[in-house]
Amino acid sequence: MSYFFILLATVGFPSGSGKDSVDVCSQLNRGIFTLMSSAADPTYETLAAYTNTFHMPFLSPSLPQTNFDRPMQYGISMKPQYLKAIIDIIKYYEWKSIIYLYDSDDGLLKLQHIFELTTDDYNLDVRIVKRIANATDANSFLREVESADPESRKYVVLDCNAENGKTIIVRHVHDIYMGRRNYHFLLTSLAAVALAYDGTKVILDAYSRLLKKKPDIFRNNFRRGEVYNNGTKGIDCRKLPVTPWEHGDKITHYLRKTDIRGITGNISFSDRGYRKNFSIDVMEMTINTDMAKIASWSDITGMELFPPNYKRVKVSSGLENKTYIVTSILEEPYLMYKRAEPGDILEGNDVFEGYCKDLADLIADHLKINYVLRLVNDSAYGGQDPNSPVGWNGMVGELIKKVSVAVSFFKQ
Ligand SMILES: *[C@@H]1O[C@H](CO)[C@@H](O)[C@H](O)[C@H]1NC(C)=O
Ligand SMILES: *[C@@H]1O[C@H](CO)[C@@H](O)[C@H](O)[C@H]1NC(C)=O
Ligand SMILES: *[C@@H]1O[C@H](CO)[C@@H](O)[C@H](O)[C@H]1NC(C)=O
Ligand SMILES: *[C@@H]1O[C@H](CO)[C@@H](O)[C@H](O)[C@H]1NC(C)=O
Ligand SMILES: *[C@@H]1O[C@H](CO)[C@@H](O)[C@H](O)[C@H]1NC(C)=O
Ligand SMILES: *[C@@H]1O[C@H](CO)[C@@H](O)[C@H](O)[C@H]1NC(C)=O
Numbered sequence: 001m002s003y004f005f006i007l008l009a010t011v012g013f014p015s016g017s018g019k020d021s022v023d024v025c026s027q028l029n030r031g032i033f034t035l036m037s038s039a040a041d042p043t044y045e046t047l048a049a050y051t052n053t054f055h056m057p058f059l060s061p062s063l064p065q066t067n068f069d070r071p072m073q074y075g076i077s078m079k080p081q082y083l084k085a086i087i088d089i090i091k092y093y094e095w096k097s098i099i100y101l102y103d104s105d106d107g108l109l110k111l112q113h114i115f116e117l118t119t120d121d122y123n124l125d126v127r128i129v130k131r132i133a134n135a136t137d138a139n140s141f142l143r144e145v146e147s148a149d150p151e152s153r154k155y156v157v158l159d160c161n162a163e164n165g166k167t168i169i170v171r172h173v174h175d176i177y178m179g180r181r182n183y184h185f186l187l188t189s190l191a192a193v194a195l196a197y198d199g200t201k202v203i204l205d206a207y208s209r210l211l212k213k214k215p216d217i218f219r220n221n222f223r224r225g226e227v228y229n230n231g232t233k234g235i236d237c238r239k240l241p242v243t244p245w246e247h248g249d250k251i252t253h254y255l256r257k258t259d260i261r262g263i264t265g266n267i268s269f270s271d272r273g274y275r276k277n278f279s280i281d282v283m284e285m286t287i288n289t290d291m292a293k294i295a296s297w298s299d300i301t302g303m304e305l306f307p308p309n310y311k312r313v314k315v316s317s318g319l320e321n322k323t324y325i326v327t328s329i330l331e332e333p334y335l336m337y338k339r340a341e342p343g344d345i346l347e348g349n350d351v352f353e354g355y356c357k358d359l360a361d362l363i364a365d366h367l368k369i370n371y372v373l374r375l376v377n378d379s380a381y382g383g384q385d386p387n388s389p390v391g392w393n394g395m396v397g398e399l400i401k402k403v404s405v406a407v408s409f410f411k412q
Contacts, residue, residue: 034059034203034251048072054235055248057255059203061195063273072273074252076202078195078264080275083113085297086157089282090124092303095155097125099145101132103160110159132160135167142172198262206254217247275299323370326360330375349373 034057035047044063051058051074063077090098100111111129118124128145132138138158145154158165210217221228229235230246256269270276279298295305328335338353340346349357352373364371 033057033207033245033247034255036060036199036203044072048075050237051075053242053244054237055244055252056235057245057248057252059199059255061199074248074273076252076255076269076273077275078199078202078267080278080280080299082280083110084299085280085282085303087114087118088297088303089295090118090155090157091122093155096123097127097155099128099130099154099156100126101130101138101141101156101158101160103132103134103164107131107159135164135171138164138168139171142168195264198264198267201260201262202255202258202267205258205260206251209257210251210254217250221247323372324364326371326373327376328356328360328373 035051036059047058047060048071050056051072055074057074057076058072059076060072060078062079063072063075100107102108102110108129111126115124130141132141138160142156158168160168220231226233230243232243235243235245252273256271256273259266259268261267265278267275268277277298277300279296281293282295282297282303293306295303297303330336332354335352335354335356338346338351349360349372357373360371360373363369
């Protein structure tokens with residue numbers, strides 16, 4: 001009935017074409033000082049092998065979010081590790097069952113990592129996992145899910161690039177759910193192309209700090225218009241034993257000691273080369289597809305909600321978990337006994353149907369209360385009754401006798 005989304009926005013770089021790994025050797029041979037890649041994760045293993053072997057500092061817009069077998073000893077990732085933020089959001093909204101849609105090679109790894117991060121006392125059930133090709137693909141899939149199971153709530157984690165994510169949600173709203181109640185869309189917005197800009201800034205800053213400290217560090221590296229490494233020309237990939245980049249450790253150290261302000265926030269790195277002390281905006285998309293910032297998440301402080309007057313947040317109605325008696329009266333088409341389909345056994349409130357039943361369901365769902373629908377004992381709306389202990393009979397009498405809610409349409 002209602003859909004909930006989390007978008008894990010990935011950075012808008014072209015995904016790895018394999019080209020970078022093929023080119024590494026010739027790059028090294030030209031005598032580079034630091035490798036900067038626009039490649040996303042698929043080339044990771046190859047790049048890690050090269051850069052670890054040759055002690056080559058490597059700045060990536062996005063190293064893998066997840067565990068990997070081969071740590072990047074000389075790597076720096078501009079993109080923060082945000083999976084912990086996703087877990088916190090899921091826990092905050094108490095999602096117990098998710099549909100996970102992803103569009104990149106490492107989608108399943110991330111999902112696995114999400115499982116690892118959820119603790120034993122929080123059971124997260126993944127109902128459906130599917131790789132999507134594009135927004136159209138995602139939207140038609142969601143439509144299938146809906147027609148197969150129109151009643152339940154669906155909590156969707158959309159792990160795809162920011163553009164696709166927004167398109168999927170906007171189309172979904174316009175497609176099936178416009179005019180229906182209870183929308184709630186969540187996006188985490190992570191800075192996109194800005195990471196590349198900040199990456200350049202990080203490199204410039206690190207080199208200028210290094211040169212300030214050791215002005216002639218590179219003096220022996222430039223000779224006759226060529227770049228030399230510890231006495232030999234360039235770095236020859238194919239020569240054994242390998243000659244690692246002589247300043248690789250030092251440069252990596254300076255890169256990881258960055259402390260500047262970028263357009264993706266304050267930039268500093270952990271010893272393993274991942275961002276630390278960063279924050280992420282948690283956005284909610286309203287039914288009008290306006291975006292509102294509802295919280296901010298940081299690796300140090302966790303999730304911080306903005307005050308409710310800024311943005312609607314989850315509020316307790318104070319009525320949760322209580323059972324209320326709802327009293328009503330049989331009156332077509334507002335409340336009728338439901339005719340059971342052959343083989344069906346109707347129980348509880350489901351023995352009834354009609355507008356009043358739907359209304360009671362809606363209210364109960366909204367306030368998160370339980371209710372028992374009962375017919376008023378004397379089948380009347382109620383009037384003053386001298387024989388009744390409370391002076392009234394019918395529904396009005398029930399109300400006075402502290403039945404919780406009376407649902408009906410009073411006749412004019
Ligand atoms: C989306 O992906 C599907 C499935 O791979 C493909 O058939 C379709 O042509 C794609 N549509 C667009 C607009 O790229
Ligand atoms: C440079 O080469 C010499 C041997 O030629 C070696 O002892 C030294 O460790 C190398 N330096 C670096 C930083 O690799
Ligand atoms: C960045 O650091 C400055 C202080 O150095 C602080 O005032 C600012 O709030 C920080 N920004 C973020 C996004 O954390
Ligand atoms: C986080 O960054 C702020 C400045 O932006 C700094 O004052 C603070 O000490 C940092 N915290 C940690 C734990 O590194
Ligand atoms: C309602 O019940 C659930 C599960 O028993 C519990 O986690 C939650 O805190 C309760 N809410 C209130 C407001 O008591
Ligand atoms: C109707 O009467 C029965 C017993 O006479 C009582 O148990 C029940 O609570 C009454 N209905 C309502 C809605 O109060």
